[in-house]
Amino acid sequence: MNKTIVRFYRGTHGMGICISVTYDKDRIIFDFGAPFTPLTQVYDGEVKPRKKNRVKDAILLKKTPMIEGVFSKKDLQDLDLLSYEDSDLNTAVMICHLHLDHMSEIDKIAPQIPVYIHSDGIKLQKLLYTVNKEKEYRNYTPFEYHVPFHVGQIKITPYYSDHPCPGSSGFLIETPDSRIYYSGDIRFHGTGNERAFEELDTLKEKDIDLLIVDATTTSPSEFIHGDQMDEILRNPSKDLIEGCISEKDIYDEICDSLIDFKGLGVFNQYERDTSMMKQIYDLENRLNRTVVFEPSMAYIFYHFTGIKTPIYWIDSIDIPEYQLKMKEEFEVVSVDEIRNHPEKYLLQNSYNNILSLTDFDGIKGKYFHLFGEPLVKGQKQWKIMENVLEKLNWQFTSFSNLYSFSHAYPNQLAYFIQQIDPKTVVAVHSKNPERLNPVNSTQVFPEENEDYLLSEGKLIKADQ
Ligand SMILES: [Zn+2]
Known part of the structure; x- marks a missing residue:
């Protein structure tokens, strides 16, 4: 008798x-993230979370997933949900990468x-604490690619997935009676795609029962194309189809735009x-421009690459401790220098530091929005960003298909499914899972918050 139970709380x-x-x-x-709803989210940075009710409020507002046996009794207060202390389950949480839709709620989990x-x-995550983008609430347990770990009788092996966030992984999950693969966010058109295809060569030998796959690009609102293209994109193939951009295409476009431009280049x-970040940094020679980072970004970049990029100063008041130390060790490029020779520089700028661009008022500029915050057109912050750039009279370029960009195109997704050849496939991360091509697998559309028994590769609702 099979005993593997799968439950989808969110993401179908x-x-x-x-x-x-x-x-x-x-x-x-x-x-363990929250659905991404930038236009309606309560926690917009202005509404203050209450410290005492931090966990309870977030569960009530459906920001944090409501799951039994995951939260401390003291955090749940009077909420009618089984606490960690009262649960007899041996639970562990795994995170595929550090984008907020996958992990924003981990700070609420019982320690x-x-x-x-x-x-x-x-x-x-630790670097984000230092640069004040995240608050520290708990410890994490590290894993490495291809090194299995166990949660009781369940064995988990992480695999590399080509995604811009560091440490992005998919998980092979083996119980005594079933094998599941969760893709995490995947794509095959990034600069690490060869490695991602190599991983697929290993995975296709694993005899997967259930594949839970990132199907973002089946959401038409995030990837717009005509009927004819639609048909081509349904066919499994490794290739990048004409009209679909790759990560490299974006760098090429920036280079083409800046190569003969005499003004300042800025990217967000x-x-x-x-x-x-590394790919942009590597454009230096091609562009004959020095890439200059804000101190916080330079700090993160240095810890991943060992490279000390030149920095520019955002403000001269209330400089955090870690940045004061950087002043001694990193080359600081002055505003005057950039003003005098804008054609020699490509500047990194985050939305929350957008006012530092007024230092370059009166200079020609091109601003590239490269998947930084704000993330979505229509957000108030997006309009503010456009407003500032309009006042500077700078050219603004944003790369559309933003979400598709971090996710596999439909034909590559179909190829991935074809290669793994699971018995059952479930699409997640998509508004239109029914548009997925499951190739030879049976696609199941599970209801959320219901138990499903995984038996010989079939997903069966547990009370049937
Ligand atoms: Zn995601």
Whole structure:
């Protein structure tokens, strides 16, 4: 009799994935983020979370997933949910990468429950504490690619996935009776795609029962194309189809735009996507421009690459301790120098430091929004960003298909499924999971918050 139970809490119709796999009394939960709703979220940075009710409020508002046996009694207060202390399950949480839709709620988990993150992800998390982008609430347990770890009778092996966030992983989950693969966020058009295809060569030998796959690009709102293209994109193939951009195409476009431009180049990039930072840094020679970082980004970049990039100063008042130390060790490029020779520089700028760009008023500029914050058009912050750039009279470029960019195109997704050839496939991270091409597998559309028995590769609702 099979005993593997799968439960989908979130993510069968969008972002914010949360799924559990239970075998006897052992349970793993993978990913623990909030759905991404920038236009309606209560926690918008202005509404202050209450310290005492931090966990309870977030569960009530459905920011944090409501799962039994995960939260401390003292945090739940009078909330009618089984606490960690009262649960007899041996639980661990695993995080595939450090984008907020996958991990924003991990700070609420009871401290006794281990939270597994790739060692590079933990490194990033700690750097974010230092640069004040995150608050420290708990410890994490590191894992490495291809090194299995156990949660009771469940064995987990992480695999590399080509995604811009460091330590991005997929998980092979083996219970005594079933094999599941959770892809995490995947793509095959980034600069690490060869390695991702190599991982696939290993995975296709694993005889997977259930594949839980990132199907973001099946959401039409995030990847717009015509009917004809739609048909081509359904066919499994490794290739990048004409009209789909790769990560490299973006760097080429920036280079083309800046190569003969006599003004300043500025880019806004997400601090969690360190592999992209390196790619931009490497444009220096091609562009004959020095890439200059804000101190906080330079700090993160240095800890991942060992490279001390030149920095520029954002403000001269209330400089944090770690930045004061950097002043001695990093080359500081002055505003005057940049003003005098804007054609020699490519400047990194984060949205919250956008006012530092007024130092370059009167100078020609091109601003590239490269997946940094604000993340979505239509957000108030997006309009503010455009407003500032309009006042500077700078050219603004944003790369559309932003979400598709970090996710596999439909044809590559179909190829991935074809290669793994699971018995059953479940699409997550997509608003339109029914648009997935499951190739030869049976696609199942599970209801959320219901137990499913995984038996010989079939996902069967537990009370049937
Ligand atoms: Zn994601």
